[in-house]
Amino acid sequence: MHLFAIWMVVIGSWLSALWILIANSFMQEPVAYTLNGGRAEMTNFGDLLTNPHVWVQFPHVLTAAVTTGAFFVLGISAYRLLKSRGDREQPLRDLFMRSFRWAAVYGAIGVFLVIMVGHQQAQHMVQAQPMKMAAAEGLFESEDPASMSLLTIGDEPGRRDVFSIRIPGLLSFLAYNRFEGRIEGINDLNAAYQAQFADQYGPDADYVPPLALNYWSFRAMVGAGFLMLALALYALYLLYKRRLMTKRRFLRLMVWAIALPYIANSTGWLLTELGRQPWIVFGLQRIEEAVSPNVTTGMLLASLVLFTTIYGILIAVDVYLLRKYAMADPHAKEDDAALTLESAF
Amino acid sequence: MDLASVWFVLIAVLFAVFFLLEGFDYGVGILLPFLGKDDRERRVLINAIGPFWDGNEVWLITAGGAMFAAFPNWYATMFSGFYLALLIMLLALIVRGVGFEFRSKVASARWRQTWDWLIFTGSLVPALLWGVAVANIARGVPIDESMTFTGDFFDLISVYTLVGGLVTLSVFLLHGALYLSLKTKGAVMERAQKAAMRLWLPTVVIVVLFVVLTYFETDIFAQLGVNPGVDALGAGLALVAAGWLIREGRFGWAFAMNALTILLTVSTVFRGLHPRVMVSSLNPRMEPDHHQRLFDRHHARRDARGRAHLPAYRDHLPGMGLLDLPQADRARRTA
Numbered sequence: 001m002h003l004f005a006i007w008m009v010v011i012g013s014w015l016s017a018l019w020i021l022i023a024n025s026f027m028q029e030p031v032a033y034t035l036n037g038g039r040a041e042m043t044n045f046g047d048l049l050t051n052p053h054v055w056v057q058f059p060h061v062l063t064a065a066v067t068t069g070a071f072f073v074l075g076i077s078a079y080r081l082l083k084s085r086g087d088r089e090q091p092l093r094d095l096f097m098r099s100f101r102w103a104a105v106y107g108a109i110g111v112f113l114v115i116m117v118g119h120q121q122a123q124h125m126v127q128a129q130p131m132k133m134a135a136a137e138g139l140f141e142s143e144d145p146a147s148m149s150l151l152t153i154g155d156e157p158g159r160r161d162v163f164s165i166r167i168p169g170l171l172s173f174l175a176y177n178r179f180e181g182r183i184e185g186i187n188d189l190n191a192a193y194q195a196q197f198a199d200q201y202g203p204d205a206d207y208v209p210p211l212a213l214n215y216w217s218f219r220a221m222v223g224a225g226f227l228m229l230a231l232a233l234y235a236l237y238l239l240y241k242r243r244l245m246t247k248r249r250f251l252r253l254m255v256w257a258i259a260l261p262y263i264a265n266s267t268g269w270l271l272t273e274l275g276r277q278p279w280i281v282f283g284l285q286r287i288e289e290a291v292s293p294n295v296t297t298g299m300l301l302a303s304l305v306l307f308t309t310i311y312g313i314l315i316a317v318d319v320y321l322l323r324k325y326a327m328a329d330p331h332a333k334e335d336d337a338a339l340t341l342e343s344a345f
Numbered sequence: 346m347d348l349a350s351v352w353f354v355l356i357a358v359l360f361a362v363f364f365l366l367e368g369f370d371y372g373v374g375i376l377l378p379f380l381g382k383d384d385r386e387r388r389v390l391i392n393a394i395g396p397f398w399d400g401n402e403v404w405l406i407t408a409g410g411a412m413f414a415a416f417p418n419w420y421a422t423m424f425s426g427f428y429l430a431l432l433i434m435l436l437a438l439i440v441r442g443v444g445f446e447f448r449s450k451v452a453s454a455r456w457r458q459t460w461d462w463l464i465f466t467g468s469l470v471p472a473l474l475w476g477v478a479v480a481n482i483a484r485g486v487p488i489d490e491s492m493t494f495t496g497d498f499f500d501l502i503s504v505y506t507l508v509g510g511l512v513t514l515s516v517f518l519l520h521g522a523l524y525l526s527l528k529t530k531g532a533v534m535e536r537a538q539k540a541a542m543r544l545w546l547p548t549v550v551i552v553v554l555f556v557v558l559t560y561f562e563t564d565i566f567a568q569l570g571v572n573p574g575v576d577a578l579g580a581g582l583a584l585v586a587a588g589w590l591i592r593e594g595r596f597g598w599a600f601a602m603n604a605l606t607i608l609l610t611v612s613t614v615f616r617g618l619h620p621r622v623m624v625s626s627l628n629p630r631m632e633p634d635h636h637q638r639l640f641d642r643h644h645a646r647r648d649a650r651g652r653a654h655l656p657a658y659r660d661h662l663p664g665m666g667l668l669d670l671p672q673a674d675r676a677r678r679t680a
Contacts, residue, residue: 293493294425294495302429302432303428303432306432307436321451324450324451325450
């Protein structure tokens with residue numbers, strides 16, 4: 001019965017992620033609709049599900065979720081391995097060694113797949129939303145073969161490079177899986193969109209997303225991803241050599257590494273949403289068209305402040321409780337569960 | 346019945362069941378600090394709704410999803426029009442849900458008391474706001490021709506809508522007390538039963554006041570006709586029956602009757618709205634010849650089924666009866 005419930009949670013979470021991403025993918029790459037008097041109407045449910053964007057985004061999110069779970073367990077296990085001492089706590093050490101081992105395997109597989117799928121996604125992005133890729137790379141002018149930026153300091157209002165260190169050809173590899181191929185730059189793309197949408201939004205509308213935020217989100221996501229890959233592989237190596245317990249510094253590092261998947265997830269989401277700007281639905285509707293006319297800036301500010309405050313407090317409480325439970329004896333009796341059965345009827 | 350009406354009925358059913366189910370756990374949340382004298386009793390109270398409250402909330406999500414899918418204009422007008430009110434409701438629901446989950450996680454009196462009061466507030470606020478929202482939808486809010494809400498937060502608050510809020514609050518409180526009368530034992534049960542007895546009369550007074558105000562503030566009575574229908578009368582009868590059953594000590598039946606009151610009230614409100622989904626107040630009812638209009642309402646035309654048809658202003662003046670159900674139904678009426 002418990003096992004059944006666990007699987008229902010798993011399936012429910014996956015399905016939930018799938019439908020959310022189908023909705024999000026429509027905003028990234030609208031498919032299966034016709035415009036009827038300014039209103040998009042769905043024409044084919046099947047086409048909505050087979051939106052190519054779903055099938056690069058969904059696996060990326062799923063494998064990211066596996067990675068998050070794995071690094072969470074790795075961090076807690078590492079912490080408990082550090083804290084348990086002496087012969088008396090040998091069973092505890094065995095328990096957390098087992099969870100560390102499994103989490104390391106899951107983490108390595110998960111993060112490897114995230115990176116592979118992310119590469120697929122990038123190739124799709126260059127086709128579907130080239131501006132997002134250009135913004136993520138801080139690529140102002142088109143290049144062939146395109147170089148990948150290591151560090152770019154750009155002049156955002158002026159739309160040009162101030163200073164840039166770049167690896168030649170690598171962006172073409174990211175986009176086309178070979179070391180050549182033209183990547184459109186921000187300025188060329190903006191000009192192309194201005195020509196394409198001149199009838200709707202006038203010739204001077206701007207189609208460039210917030211650049212610095214996209215650029216650094218992309219870097220934080222990829223950086224955290226590769227760091228996790230390195231950590232997971234090193235953990236597997238230590239496990240194989242049976243030297244994990246001697247590397248206390250590494251174990252301490254793994255506790256802090258719990259933050260990495262959260263950084264990668266958040267910045268990845270920032271990239272996918274901010275990179276779509278100024279579109280709410282890519283190519284169909286700009287943000288300013290989607291604003292509710294009666295919701296004022298003040299109201300939005302109020303809700304933003306309130307949500308941030310509440311979620312800030314909840315994060316603090318959450319971390320406090322997670323810490324408390326991570327440190328608790330895993331075999332302790334759950335007294336609250338007992339009370340439920342005894343007295344609720 | 347055309348597709349739009351099917352969805353209208355479906356959404357009505359979703360809201361009816363939502364109020365029926367979530368009503369008792371709002372009630373329990375509000376009663377928590379009063380019926381639970383110590384930590385153990387409060388845990389018993391929370392555990393009585395523990396497995397159900399989140400399942401109950403899903404009915405609301407489904408109702409909102411159905412509105413979004415079937416009547417995007419309704420969804421857009423209501424959710425942006427009631428932005429701040431819904432924000433407050435959402436924050437209350439967040440705090441409440443977290444309260445249930447976190448309350449017993451730390452064995453400290455201060456920690457638990459804090460969460461108990463947050464659960465109380467998080468249950469009180471939505472229980473009140475739902476009535477305010479329903480009263481606003483029935484009475485009408487300023488919505489212009491482009492289906493944009495033109496008022497602000499304080500337009501939503503009036504004597505009538507606040508009494509509406511008290512209706513849901515008192516009915517849900519009664520519902521929660523009756524639920525606890527069934528689900529608990531011993532001292533907690535006795536207190537819950539006593540609470541139900543005390544709550545019934547004030548609930549009836551508030552409901553009667555609301556019904557009277559509804560006659561003056563909305564066109565629902567005109568919409569329904571002289572005989573308001575089996576559901577409206579049944580809702581009243583069920584509430585009276587609940588009172589009698591409480592006095593007789595038959596709490597199971599009293600709970601069922603109160604549940605029936607909730608279901609039938611929602612049915613009445615939605616039937617009174619049909620074929621509209623929201624009423625615009627930018628209409629002649631708010632003009633100085635208000636009383637003339639009330640008079641007109643009594644002499645409204647009736648169709649073959651005896652249903653009242655309001656004088657022409659309902660259909661022809663701009664901004665009136667806005668956000669009607671689309672297509673088929675409207676075509677029939679203008680034909």
